[in-house]
Amino acid sequence: MLFRPKTFSSLAAGLMALLPFSVGAAEITHELGVTDVPDAPQRVIALEFSFVDALAALGVSPVGIADDKKRQRIVAEYTAVIGDDWQSVGTRKTPSLEVIASLQPDLIIADKTRHSGVYDTLSQIAPTIVLDSLGGTYPDAIEQTLVIGDALGLKDKAAERVAEHEAVMAELIAKIGNESHGVNAQFGVTNATGLWLHSPLSYNGSLLEKFGFSSSMTPQEGEVYETNYVPTTLEQLSVVDPDLLILGKYADPAFTDGWAGEALYDSLKAVEASNVYTVNAHKWSRMRGLLAAEMTANDVLEILTEFSGKQ
Amino acid sequence: MNARHRLPFQAGAISVLAFGVCILSVYGSLMTGGRSDIRLSDLFAASTNGAVILDIRLPRTLVAACLGVNLGLSGLILQALTRNPLSSPSILGINQGAALGLTIGVIFPSVGALVGLMPLAAIGALVAGFMTFSIAGVFTGRIVSLRLILGGVAVGAFASAMVRFSFTLEDDLARQVLRWTLGNISDVRWHHVQSLFVWSLGGTVATLAMAHRLNLMALGEAQASGLGADPRLTLMIGALMSACLTGTAVFVAGPIAFAGLVVPHMCRFCLGPDHRILVPATALGGACLLMAADAASKWLTSPVELPVGVVVAMIGAPYFLYQTLFSKGAI
Structure with a gap:
């Protein structure tokens, strides 16, 4: 990880405190490469709604969400699990990098189409994984839930939750x-x-x-x-x-x-x-x-x- | 005036060529689209195909033609008024001003509902034109060419920056604005034709009535007023008409650049500088250019359509460059 004290001087202290977590980090392979993610990240930021979906599925509350500055876009089905204790980081298209940095995240989940351009900057703020949400299919979305589970140190729980989901879907498809x-x-x-x-x-x-x-x-x-x-x-x-x-x-x-x-x-x-x-x-x-x-x-x-x- | 100007082509050859181009562009615009099973004979068939050509393609072709008329005439008027061959709705910032007016209406729906989007576009065009003309020194009595162009570039840049700012807003809003700014007529219907046609027809008649005044403007303001045509009045009426023609075009299709610049040049190149001939020729030429561009927009990247504004720029920009590089003293 690269820190630029000049640009992020105010954050340096906060980020240094996170460093011990990166010991024994998991390597997560994503759309734009491989990122070392600390064990069990606690301060997660989701820049697409599908990542919020994955967090809700795994019972993890994010600290920041790109909610398009409209809190109601994070529907009740999600907030029932993740609560309301998260901050808006702006729109999905152009999330505020300053707000993201100020939340001192230890994991950022970004979208390939929307956020590849700011990947380097995001990576300077915190370990960032990039997944293809906007351009992805339904099977991709399931796969991404597993990757996010992996990044959160909840690999088994994610696999379990996906199996549960597939059972629900199988039942619905049987009804159809x-x-x-x-x-x-x-x-x-x-x-x-x-x-x-x-x-x-x-x-x-x-x-x-x-x-x-x-x-x-x-x-x-x-x-x-x-x-x-x-x-x-x-x-x-x-x-x-x-x-x-x-x-x-x-x-x-x-x-x-x-x-x-x-x-x-x-x-x-x-x-x-x-x-x-x-x-x-x-x-x-x-x-x-x-x-x-x-x-x-x-x-x-x-x-x-x-x-x-x-x- | 005509006698002193040597035309590059015979009048007969030009008429035949113009007729051929016109027929080809109408045919091209009517025969392209999302379905490949449409024939010209379907125009009179009481079937789904007939509905496609009557309800969808014919209004679109007419809208393209009207846009060409409006933008061409607007450019012609501006070039005559300012005695500057670079004048056109897009270079003087009038297009972008109209787009900004529209964008304000889209972002603040209450304003849009109160004033109406079409008047907002016309107001935007007028304000931008007013600003450019003030920078050029119209109100001190004399237009400085360089200041006119630079003023237009500045006003246009400011307006399009404001329009672009809206791209950073919400996805849905950004997509609406983007669609407009690219110059898009992919889903127009008869009611669009109605709102445009009145302006195109009225604009052509009014510009034709002004043709003599525009000819006098070409002699210079002092001579024009010496011959009984107050240049300030010509300037005011002309600017107002140009803004209305541009505003209505932008309202329907978004700011289409180059049409207003290139078409009057092309006509002047073929027919000489007399506005009594140039006005109908520019109207026809503009209509042909836009209909041909409409056909190309549907056909080039089929089945996904290109915005017609992009195609016009693809045709217009190289021609303009050619004129700039090879004309002797005309530009």
């Missing part, structure tokens, strides 16, 4: 049975100005696949907002034409609401058969992880019950 087979389902988020479909490469896409749905989106190459979260016009949506359209709406009226009444929109399979369902955009789109997937699964179960009833 083969109702989802051959059904083309598509999730997308819409705000006031556009629609973004979550492709099979995205977290939600892969989760729907796990539930047995299929997708007719053609995979794209490029960066996250081309491959995973694909901006989609009505004309492009009419090519995907899913049987089941699940929308998370960030605005009211949402952009897609403006399409109602247009001939092309009304001719979509999902619209014709009234199979457009609205879900909580925040829980589906921004949250990823074990707990989030279980919440999503319950929504899917409800949607599918209604969908099957119409067939």
Whole structure:
């Protein structure tokens, strides 16, 4: 670890106190390399909601969260476990490095897409591990929970919790049975100005696949907002034409609401058969992880019950 | 005026070329999009394909055409008013001012709801234009060319810095603003055409009515007032029109650079400096450029669309560079 007393002089004392912990540290392999993490870090900062999900799954309370400066974005399901004794470190996109440093963390969990640029700076503040949350799939999110468990010195507990989660999911999938087979389902988020479909490469896409749905989106190459979260016009949506359209709406009226009444929109399979369902955009789109997937699964179960009833 | 200016092409050749380009850009813009099964004959078919072309592609093509008209004319007016070939909505900071007006409306929804986003864009354009013109010394009676361009660059830089600041805000807000600032018309419908078309048509008629005044401005302010056209009045009406044309274009599509700069140049290069001919030519040329850019934006990186503003810059910037490097005294 590198300390720059000039830049972080005020922190030097605090960080020195943490040094003994780095003796016998665990080596954690992550997206941007290998980081020595002290045994059982106590002051953890999570820069994405899925990392909060992992902490909640493992019963660890963070000291700082990039909550987009809106505390309610850390939902009750999380705060029930991690409590309210954490500070906001700003937005996920541009978290405040000063606030992060002032919290004297001993582990920072950062996102590959959002925080690779500040990885060096974060690493100077505290051991930092970088995981692909925004660009990752559902299996990736599970894998990341295991990595975070490892970093927290809770390897066995994480494995146990993941096994528990998989049992819950297996039960839900058993309930779904083969109702989802051959059904083309598509999730997308819409705000006031556009629609973004979550492709099979995205977290939600892969989760729907796990539930047995299929997708007719053609995979794209490029960066996250081309491959995973694909901006989609009505004309492009009419090519995907899913049987089941699940929308998370960030605005009211949402952009897609403006399409109602247009001939092309009304001719979509999902619209014709009234199979457009609205879900909580925040829980589906921004949250990823074990707990989030279980919440999503319950929504899917409800949607599918209604969908099957119409067939 | 025409007699003294040697045109590089015959009038007949230009008409044929203009007609061909126009037809090609309309066709290109109509025949590209998210679906590949659309034919021109679907325009009259009462089917889903017919709906695609009528509800989605036709309004988009018309919006592109109107944007081209607005931006081209705005640039033409500014170049005549300031007697500076570099003048254009983006170089004088007017585009960026309009974008800032819009961004304020998006970030503070209460302001946006109170004033309306389109007026906010026009107000932003006006304020930016006013600031640039004041820096250039319009209100002391004389425009200093260098100060005009530098003033525009400063005002534009300030406005776009403020717009960019919004990128650091929340994801959702940032994405909305980003979509605007790139120049995007991927989801326009007939109501956008309605709001733009009035301005494009009115703008063309009004600019045509002003063509003589613009010609006089080219002689210099002293001569213009000697011939009975008060340059201050021309300046005021022209600036106001330019701001409105730019503001409405930015409201629908975001700040599209280079269209306002390049199209009047291209037309002047082919047709000479008479504004009575330049006004309709610029309107047509702008419409063609934007429709062609719209076609390219849908086709180049298909199925993901490029923002049309990016394509215009890709076409406009090299042409402008070519003009700058090889023209003899025109710029």
